Amino acid sequence: MMNQGEGSEQQDLLDFKPLSLDYSWAFIGADTRYLTHDIHRYPAKFIPQVAGRIIREYSAEGEVILDPFCGSGTALLEARLAGRNAIGVDVNPVAYYVSKVKADPIEPRKLEALWRRFSGKLNPPYFSRVETYQLPGKALRILEAWIPERQLEDMRRLFTLIMSVEDRGFRDFLLVAFSNIQKECSWWSMRSVKPVRDYGKNVPSVIPSFIRQAERMIMKNNQLWSKLKDSETWVKVFRADSRILSTLIEDPVDLILFSPPYVTSYEYVDLHKLSIVWLEETGDLGGLKRSFIGSARSKPRGRGVRSRTASRIISMLGRRDEKLGRAVEAYFEDMEASFSEMDKVLRSNGIVAMVIGNTRLRGVEVKNAEALAEIFLDMGYRLEKTIKRPIPGKNLPTARDPKTGRFASASSTATLIYPYEYILILRKT
Numbered sequence: 001m002m003n004q005g006e007g008s009e010q011q012d013l014l015d016f017k018p019l020s021l022d023y024s025w026a027f028i029g030a031d032t033r034y035l036t037h038d039i040h041r042y043p044a045k046f047i048p049q050v051a052g053r054i055i056r057e058y059s060a061e062g063e064v065i066l067d068p069f070c071g072s073g074t075a076l077l078e079a080r081l082a083g084r085n086a087i088g089v090d091v092n093p094v095a096y097y098v099s100k101v102k103a104d105p106i107e108p109r110k111l112e113a114l115w116r117r118f119s120g121k122l123n124p125p126y127f128s129r130v131e132t133y134q135l136p137g138k139a140l141r142i143l144e145a146w147i148p149e150r151q152l153e154d155m156r157r158l159f160t161l162i163m164s165v166e167d168r169g170f171r172d173f174l175l176v177a178f179s180n181i182q183k184e185c186s187w188w189s190m191r192s193v194k195p196v197r198d199y200g201k202n203v204p205s206v207i208p209s210f211i212r213q214a215e216r217m218i219m220k221n222n223q224l225w226s227k228l229k230d231s232e233t234w235v236k237v238f239r240a241d242s243r244i245l246s247t248l249i250e251d252p253v254d255l256i257l258f259s260p261p262y263v264t265s266y267e268y269v270d271l272h273k274l275s276i277v278w279l280e281e282t283g284d285l286g287g288l289k290r291s292f293i294g295s296a297r298s299k300p301r302g303r304g305v306r307s308r309t310a311s312r313i314i315s316m317l318g319r320r321d322e323k324l325g326r327a328v329e330a331y332f333e334d335m336e337a338s339f340s341e342m343d344k345v346l347r348s349n350g351i352v353a354m355v356i357g358n359t360r361l362r363g364v365e366v367k368n369a370e371a372l373a374e375i376f377l378d379m380g381y382r383l384e385k386t387i388k389r390p391i392p393g394k395n396l397p398t399a400r401d402p403k404t405g406r407f408a409s410a411s412s413t414a415t416l417i418y419p420y421e422y423i424l425i426l427r428k429t
């Protein structure tokens with residue numbers, strides 16, 4: 001759809017706003033936590049029903065679905081439930097482990113036996129003699145700043161036990177349980193998505209929290225196993241940058257489905273700091289931060305961007321805040337790099353389905369959907385369908401601070417965002 005009333009120079013800019021909302025995609029009141037979908041917290045998750053419906057409508061059984069920004073693996077699980085195979089890629093180590101464990105259940109009898117043996121070691125007489133895990137000094141200092149001494153000591157013993165597990169699938173399962181209790185068993189304020197300490201918090205003991213989490217995951221694993229036990233589908237997860245997709249994926253995929261990172265919204269490394277320090281066994285997080293697309297710290301390479309909507313946004317923002325303008329330019333450059341890799345691995349006539357909302361930064365409307373769609377159109381794709389989906393749930397933050405553009409509580413003077421989002425269906429021609 002074109003922007004009609006604007007000057008000739010802007011005639012070819014996309015504008016999805018006039019579309020009416022399609023309530024059939026809203027899934028009001030739907031249960032989003034079924035099976036293994038809620039084994040681990042993750043920001044800006046897909047609504048599983050949205051991913052599931054896209055997969056069913058735009059691919060066939062036995063085909064391969066790729067989510068190049070797979071996050072917690074929602075699309076991967078939905079793909080398998082729909083009889084499709086799934087490949088997930090994400091640069092976040094937390095996403096890698098959660099996606100694997102979420103979409104690839106362990107045979108229940110094997111899991112029960114492994115858990116029985118493992119949980120036996122959590123009893124005080126044995127557990128108190130387990131060595132505390134040795135982490136690099138910088139990693140330990142980060143953990144000490146967030147976790148009370150008693151909890152940290154228990155976590156270090158527990159980590160020693162987890163890392164000594166030989167079965168890779170079970171070790172990953174335990175790592176996900178361990179990762180998900182980090183916020184609960186530290187001073188991390190549970191009321192905040194961002195890293196904020198709450199020293200008044202009553203921090204629970206590690207072992208009971210871990211056992212509760214693992215037992216919940218076992219129940220969900222077993223439910224998923226009974227759904228997938230006769231399925232011949234598979235899932236592969238890569239911890240990698242989506243800008244190198246073609247080096248990871250050999251055979252062409254049929255459908256690429258994703259929700260991209262947003263520009264300057266979440267600093268995923270900060271949000272998952274405690275988990276990442278353990279999983280990567282490092283306190284040096286700078287290099288990892290730079291590999292995330294959308295970071296406020298990113299700098300453009302100055303190649304210029306293909307989307308005219310993106311160019312306009314960059315110059316409007318740049319006039320108000322030079323640094324922010326540069327971060328947004330880097331974001332669009334990085335998304336372009338990722339899209340050209342997607343193009344290399346998608347079969348001809350294949351579909352790209354993108355779920356995305358627009359945002360506002362420094363009073364400038366950041367039309368992510370239009371800008372990102374324009375990149376695909378420039379690459380020769382055809383926009384087959386644009387769905388404007390109302391967002392009834394609370395999976396995404398609903399407000400931004402008007403000064404900083406960062407997520408804020410809905411009660412502040414923030415501007416409401418994401419009352420709806422777009423689902424763009426693009427076909428490779």
Ligand SMILES: C[S@@+](CC[C@H](N)C(=O)[O-])C[C@H]1O[C@@H](n2cnc3c(N)ncnc32)[C@H](O)[C@@H]1O
Nearest residue numbers: 045046069071072074090091092241242292293
């Ligand atoms: C909106 S989230 C996706 C959430 C996902 N749809 C789900 O249901 O959990 C965007 C994801 O992009 C990932 N990401 C950011 N930069 C990346 C990069 N360079 N390569 C791969 N993934 C990246 C983030 O780690 C985050 O998980």
